[in-house]
Amino acid sequence: MSSAVLHRDTRFVPKKAIGGQGCYINLEDGTKFLDSTGGAAVSCLGHGNEKVNRMIKDQLDQLAYCHSAFFGTQVSEDLASFLTESTGGKLSKLFVVSSGSEAIEAALKLARQYFLELPTPQDQRTRFIARLPSYHGTTLGALGAGGHVLRRQPFEPLLAKNTSHVSPCYAYRGKKDRESDADYVARLATELDAEFQRVGPESVCAFIAEPVVGAALGCVPAVPGYFPAMKAVCERYGALFILDEIMSGMGRCGTLHAWEQEGVVPDIQTIGKGLGGGYAPVSGILINDSIVQAMDKGSGVFRHGQTYQGHPISCAAALAVQKTIKEDSLLENVRTMGAYLESQLRQTFENHPYVGDIRGKGLFWGVRITWAVWAETFTDLYMQLEFVKDRTTKEPFDPQDRLSFLIQEKGLQPEFAVSLYGSPGTVDGIRGDHVVLAPPYIVSKEEIDTIVNVMTRVLAEVFAELGV
Structure with a gap:
């Protein structure tokens, strides 16, 4: 498929989004995509309000x-x-x-x-x-x-x-x-x-x-x-x-x-x-x-x-x-769902061999992937997981593994259909990988459960493909 658009990757034409409602975006191939990052922490009310x-x-x-x-x-x-x-x-x-x-x-x-x-x-x-x-x-x-x-x-x-x-x-x-x-x-x-x-x-x-x-x-x-x-x-x-x-x-x-x-x-x-x-x-x-x-x-x-x-x-x-x-008291939902998102992430990933840190505020959370784990308590809807290769030394994965990219791309596949905002350079601007979650302020417990469950499956497949 050709395109006259200069896309972010000149060798890749993304699927077209044709609609959206609430926390979901509808794609041209029929996929119902859970926008668990609000794009880039943008879609705070979801879609179609x-x-x-x-x-x-x-x-x-x-x-x-x-x-x-x-x-x-x-x-x-x-x-x-x-x-x-x-x-x-x-x-x-x-x-x-x-x-x-x-x-x-x-x-x-x-x-x-x-x-x-x-x-x-x-x-x-x-x-x-x-x-x-x-x-x-x-x-x-x-x-x-x-x-x-x-x-x-x-x-x-x-x-x-x-x-x-x-x-x-x-x-x-x-x-x-x-x-x-x-x-x-x-x-x-x-x-x-x-x-x-x-x-x-x-x-x-x-x-x-x-x-x-x-x-x-x-x-x-x-x-x-x-x-x-x-x-x-x-x-x-x-x-x-x-x-x-x-x-x-x-x-x-x-x-x-x-x-x-x-x-x-x-x-x-x-x-x-x-x-x-x-x-x-x-x-x-x-x-x-x-x-x-x-x-x-x-x-x-x-x-x-x-x-x-x-x-x-x-x-x-x-x-x-x-x-x-x-008017809809959504900041209260951010705090409530942020606390729930944190609890589910910690319960699921705190002892994961390659999750080094779980951190964030409100509905803005991240998972850092290292080979080590550490955690500190925050409550918001803005979370991240940092990944490490060793949980003791906090050694990051090799940048050539492109770990955060692989996680993000895997999440986009129809069988997962969830956004996982991956970024490299966590440690020194080059090394280190993390994934950010920033769901809409209207997110429900059921949707958070889906996000965490799907991310579990995504990580399992990506780490298996990397052979670790």
Whole structure:
């Protein structure tokens, strides 16, 4: 079968999806596919939600598009009010774009411009500090800010050199034997402080991090106290604190904003994926009022704009999704089903010879495959399994085995028909494999049972084929 589409793999034409309802996608060959990852942690309401579809159609009948340089729309105002109020007024403005990468680009540029708008401009601030590994987007600016080795490799010569990286809060591999959480946090804070000193603290615009690391590490939450400690370092040197919640936010971790569980408020927060639940391309940044006031007292102009900024259809989709989450009490289901998903994963895989770690928050969980196992308790709908070759040494599988890819591809076969979001590079950006689960917020116990049972069968077949 030929195709005029440049697909992700030029030698492979994927099956066509022809419909969807709830947690399932219908394929052209008759397969009913259980979307247990919500695509890439996107489809938080599942598919075919009538309330959301109706609000999008109503907006389409009213006005499909106008340029934000000329006009505003009521739906963008309503979305901004809804989201800023959801922060308790801690973040006072919303800037809407179309993708996570665009949101990161806007956040980086806003951070830089903030320092130029101060009464005494700080134009020496040109740098950012992020973490390794991390993933903040695929455009050149966002890719440069991230620390995802495999995604960066082909484009390294094109990437800006103004971002440096420190260690993530990754207890499974980073925390030392008999080291307390407090000591681990203190060590990471010292490392961040040292990086500020190395590059010149007066040169740093912001530190950027994901509250729960998504694709790069697979659902890694921080230990208690980590984010307050990191923000304290930023405040010490007058730098901004940016939280990237594109994957982990908008309810995925059990609260609408992941930072609500961390005891911090960001200066800038990026949001996406679950913001519009896949019903339209939409993302954005939420902005602390201190930044807004500096801009207002300065030029009053954010020197950044895009053609589809604040797109009415995207805003309508996002507002409909967020209202549905609130009105249907879906965050409660995220917490309940997240706890159930965790219990089923632990019961099934905690003693698996090649599962090294089970971790996550809310409905965002991962399984890391190593040849070793370790577990720590979290409750959300965002989980991951990390795989290892040896449960004692935590040795990863050889990258040439392409383990995470094989698991993902096996799950796509009609006899399994379940999405298992596989990613490599867990250990150092090259080695290590994990699988992420991020089912819709409407998921039921029966569907979670199906996910876990099917994954058991998938892993059995893949490991048998690898001969381990």
